[in-house]
Amino acid sequence: MPLVETEAIVLRTHRLGEADKIASLFTRQLGRVRAVAKGALSRRGRFGAALEPLSYIRLWIYDRENRDLQRVGSAEILESFFEMxxxxxxxxxxxxxxxxxxxxxxxxxxxxxxxxxxxxxxxxxxxxxxxxxxxxxxxxxxxxxxxxxxxxxxxxxxxxxxxxxxxxxxxxxxxxxxxxxxxxxxxxxxxxxxxxxxxxxxxxxxxxxxxxxxxxxxxxxxxxxxxxxxxxxxxxxxxxxxxxxxx
Ligand SMILES: [Zn+2]
CATH class of the missing domain: 1.20.1440.120 (Recombination protein O, C-terminal domain)
Incomplete structure (x- = not known):
């Protein structure tokens, strides 16, 4: 499965079970996609504040075109719009x-x-x-x-x-x-x-x-x-x- 690096703006997120999140992402390279972020809600969350609504992030995403839900590999924050x-x-x-x-x-x-x-x-x-x-x-x-x-x-x-x-x-x-x-x-x-x-x-x-x-x-x-x-x-x-x- 190809790992794609792209910039993205997080549009919305919601919980998936105990530890995961689903994020609706507007990416620069793939357009709008939905992806699951495994472990995003666990105590030592792998994604920090990157997957908060409106965050502007750099994203590595496992992308399979024929699938509805992609998977976030990792993400780092470029600019946060959380405080405001x-x-x-x-x-x-x-x-x-x-x-x-x-x-x-x-x-x-x-x-x-x-x-x-x-x-x-x-x-x-x-x-x-x-x-x-x-x-x-x-x-x-x-x-x-x-x-x-x-x-x-x-x-x-x-x-x-x-x-x-x-x-x-x-x-x-x-x-x-x-x-x-x-x-x-x-x-x-x-x-x-x-x-x-x-x-x-x-x-x-x-x-x-x-x-x-x-x-x-x-x-x-x-x-x-x-x-x-x-x-x-x-x-x-x-x-x-x-x-x-x-x-
Ligand atoms: Zn007229």
Missing amino acids: QKDYRVQLAGQYLAEVTERFLPDREVNERVFRLLLAVLRAIKRFGEVNRPLLFFDYWLLRLGGFLPDLSRCMKCQRQFAEEDGYYDPVAVALVCAQCRSGPAERISAQALGLVPAFRSARIEEWIEDKPAAAGTRELRRLLEQIIEAHLEKKLATRPLLAEEI
């Missing part, structure tokens, strides 16, 4: 990132850009202790990289630019329309929220956040993008209602 999760909002944000990444990426599909995105977003949360803008940045780029981002600057039907006016989210079309073109149930999205996009569309995440405090409308835009992600997954996200309460 003592803040409940950060913990929730981390769970959201893990859930969306798991659902969005097919098994075993390598995706270097999403890997780098997730790592950059985790680092921004750690550095700034803020969750709103990092999550917004993640949602926006995940949708855009996946080709699922609707046009946020103009009406899908008449092509009119929103500029200073509000848009309306049509959940059936998964697109934005203007006040004249809307029909049926559509949720208003303020011009203020839609106007935020240019500020981060071409910026690095740290530069964007470092500059100034989060602008009004950040949360509104983030929630719109969460809805769009859910629409594409065709499934409710378990972490979304929790985020809505807390963040």
